[in-house]
Amino acid sequence: MNAVLSCFRRTGALREHAGPVALSLPTVIFLLILFAVPVVQLMLLSVQSGSFEHYEKAFTDELYVTVLLNTFEIALFVTVISFLLAYPLAYFLTVATPMWRAVGMFCLLMPFWTSILVRTYAWMVILGRRGIINETLLSLGIIDAPMSLLYNTPAVLVGMVHVLMPYMVFPLYAVMRRVDPNLMQAAFGLGAPSWRAFVRVYFPMTMPGVLAGASLVFILSMGFFITPVLLGGGRVTMIAVLIEQFVTEFLAWEFAGALSMALLTFTLLVYGAFKWLMKSERNLA
Amino acid sequence: MTNETDLRLEQALKTFGDVTALDHVDLSVRNGELLTILGPSGSGKTTLLRLVAGFAEPDAGKILLQGRDITYLPPAKRDIGMVFQNYALFPHMTVAENVAFPLQMRKTAKAEIKRRVDWALGIVELTGYEERLPRQMSGGQQQRVAFARAIVFDPRILLLDEPFGALDRKLREQIQLEVRRLQQQLNLTSLFVTHDQEEALILSDRIAVMNKGRIEQLGTPHEIYEKPANRFVADFIGISNLFSGKLEGHDKQTAAVRDEAGTLFHVVADDIPEAGSDAVVLVRPERLRLLQAGDEAENRISGEVAEIVYLGQSEKLSIDVGAGRRVLMHRQTKLGEVSLDVGASVNVGWSAADAHLIVEAAQ
Numbered sequence: 001m002n003a004v005l006s007c008f009r010r011t012g013a014l015r016e017h018a019g020p021v022a023l024s025l026p027t028v029i030f031l032l033i034l035f036a037v038p039v040v041q042l043m044l045l046s047v048q049s050g051s052f053e054h055y056e057k058a059f060t061d062e063l064y065v066t067v068l069l070n071t072f073e074i075a076l077f078v079t080v081i082s083f084l085l086a087y088p089l090a091y092f093l094t095v096a097t098p099m100w101r102a103v104g105m106f107c108l109l110m111p112f113w114t115s116i117l118v119r120t121y122a123w124m125v126i127l128g129r130r131g132i133i134n135e136t137l138l139s140l141g142i143i144d145a146p147m148s149l150l151y152n153t154p155a156v157l158v159g160m161v162h163v164l165m166p167y168m169v170f171p172l173y174a175v176m177r178r179v180d181p182n183l184m185q186a187a188f189g190l191g192a193p194s195w196r197a198f199v200r201v202y203f204p205m206t207m208p209g210v211l212a213g214a215s216l217v218f219i220l221s222m223g224f225f226i227t228p229v230l231l232g233g234g235r236v237t238m239i240a241v242l243i244e245q246f247v248t249e250f251l252a253w254e255f256a257g258a259l260s261m262a263l264l265t266f267t268l269l270v271y272g273a274f275k276w277l278m279k280s281e282r283n284l285a
Numbered sequence: 286m287t288n289e290t291d292l293r294l295e296q297a298l299k300t301f302g303d304v305t306a307l308d309h310v311d312l313s314v315r316n317g318e319l320l321t322i323l324g325p326s327g328s329g330k331t332t333l334l335r336l337v338a339g340f341a342e343p344d345a346g347k348i349l350l351q352g353r354d355i356t357y358l359p360p361a362k363r364d365i366g367m368v369f370q371n372y373a374l375f376p377h378m379t380v381a382e383n384v385a386f387p388l389q390m391r392k393t394a395k396a397e398i399k400r401r402v403d404w405a406l407g408i409v410e411l412t413g414y415e416e417r418l419p420r421q422m423s424g425g426q427q428q429r430v431a432f433a434r435a436i437v438f439d440p441r442i443l444l445l446d447e448p449f450g451a452l453d454r455k456l457r458e459q460i461q462l463e464v465r466r467l468q469q470q471l472n473l474t475s476l477f478v479t480h481d482q483e484e485a486l487i488l489s490d491r492i493a494v495m496n497k498g499r500i501e502q503l504g505t506p507h508e509i510y511e512k513p514a515n516r517f518v519a520d521f522i523g524i525s526n527l528f529s530g531k532l533e534g535h536d537k538q539t540a541a542v543r544d545e546a547g548t549l550f551h552v553v554a555d556d557i558p559e560a561g562s563d564a565v566v567l568v569r570p571e572r573l574r575l576l577q578a579g580d581e582a583e584n585r586i587s588g589e590v591a592e593i594v595y596l597g598q599s600e601k602l603s604i605d606v607g608a609g610r611r612v613l614m615h616r617q618t619k620l621g622e623v624s625l626d627v628g629a630s631v632n633v634g635w636s637a638a639d640a641h642l643i644v645e646a647a648q
Contacts, residue, residue: 180371180373182371182373183376185338185360186367187386188359188361189363189365190361190387190435190438191364191390191391191438192361192390193361193390200375205377
């Protein structure tokens with residue numbers, strides 16, 4: 001380690017980097033041992049036999065392709081729903097009085113202080129056959145028999161959106177706070193009705209926040225595990241659920257490795273797409 | 286310029302809690318003129334502009350634009366061009382898109398938009414900058430884009446909200462004159478808000494001096510400077526020597542005022558109230574001259590030079606004339622002239638016609 005540092009010191013221009021490098025070393029080592037090495041191992045495992053048979057299976061077998069597409073679809077829905085809910089909320093936070101802003105922030109942050117498992121079980125209590133919604137509707141006589149609200153895709157979406165929405169709200173809020181209120185007034189003054197001022201001026205200016213939030217939510221959705229397992233009840237299969245099954249039930253580590261690689265590649269592709277969008281957005285704005 | 290009124294405020298009232306931002310203000314802006322609202326911060330000038338632009342509604346009173354009541358009309362329907370303090374250019378749009386924006390909002394045909402944008406950018410001499418983004422331009426250029434955007438749709442009037450504040454001094458003077466030239470060339474009725482009295486004097490056809498939600502005086506720059514209606518205007522515009530006292534008597538055109546220290550001043554005035562009234566004599570520092578032995582002057586006062594500020598082309602003298610009074614004098618420097626030192630005894634004088642009489646309403 002000292003050798004590495006002295007190597008930086010020798011060149012005067014790099015001396016100033018020595019401090020930050022030293023400070024980041026613990027994290028780098030931590031990530032190397034606990035993240036990079038296992039990932040590479042899993043990857044090697046998937047091609048251990050010297051062939052790409054596992055990959056062939058993962059990408060040709062209709063079952064796995066369906067699960068991959070399903071994962072993509074759910075992530076897309078979660079992202080869109082989160083966006084639709086988060087955008088007005090983030091706007092409210094930017095214009096709210098300090099008191100209401102504090103209340104809103106508290107409500108948003110509360111989920112972060114609660115275990116994801118607890119929150120998911122809470123949804124099961126709410127959506128179950130004898131859950132709050134069914135019981136209420138039954139007692140009001142609106143329905144005759146309990147509806148099945150649990151163990152389907154909408155239930156999974158509700159749970160995931162609940163967990164992931166803050167990741168959409170905060171980037172949006174950060175960007176919206178920086179939009180000069182004079183710009184909207186200028187738009188009105190120049191003849192724009194409210195909705196056109198929004199479409200032409202406000203929304204484009206918040207686009208960096210939309211992209212940042214969407215990429216966070218989408219990427220996190222792709223690897224979601226607990227919520228689809230519990231609220232999907234085995235009927236909604238996302239790729240992370242499948243990987244877990246291959247590891248713990250079928251002990252097929254090689255195939256799990258291949259599926260993991262597929263997920264990782266896909267996630268990186270999505271990440272790259274968002275990066276590219278953000279870059280072209282920045283060139284534009 | 287005709288005498289037709291383009292914009293009229295009638296008894297406009299606006300309060301924020303206990304604060305009266307606009308106190309029943311009446312104001313008429315004539316067709317083609319540039320009228321400046323001048324006042325310190327908190328005088329209500331920005332509130333007045335916001336009411337005209339439609340960003341706020343008055344509690345009472347009316348606003349008429351070319352005879353039409355626009356008091357409660359949304360800003361988008363007023364056809365008013367506005368240049369904001371910090372320009373408020375849309376950062377994600379190019380110069381051409383920014384200038385085209387008000388035309389697109391009016392659903393103007395594409396070819397016509399192109400023609401108008403070219404025209405407006407030509408007017409502000411920014412042809413060739415169409416594809417630039419605002420942040421790729423200097424402050425002065427952004428200012429001109431904002432101006433082009435405000436005039437491109439042929440607005441009924443133009444509002445300018447301290448638009449030169451962010452520019453450095455040299456550029457500011459140049460752009461001020463440019464805006465003035467374009468405003469006259471296009472015969473654009475304009476309402477201009479500023480706290481900078483020099484700017485107001487340079488640019489305006491008329492100036493309305495505001496204080497505490499009221500218009501203290503409305504007049505040409507010349508009237509405002511030479512014949513301020515009251516102490517506030519005299520203090521706010523330029524530098525004044527003020528002597529307050531009581532009117533002693535007058536002949537046809539000249540009033541005699543004895544100030545609190547007992548010095549008698551003569552001042553030419555039109556309407557002279559009866560003897561015994563409270564009155565203030567105003568004389569501007571540049572109207573004072575040094576008296577040599579034997580020089581005659583209708584007003585004279587002697588004192589001791591307390592301070593000298595040399596400015597190159599001119600110098601400012603502060604003269605202690607006794608009884609706690611200081612007189613400021615501003616004189617051109619000339620080669621070969623005897624220079625004064627601090628502590629020198631001097632006589633200063635001015636003619637009765639160079640002074641102005643302010644009669645304060647009894648308070």
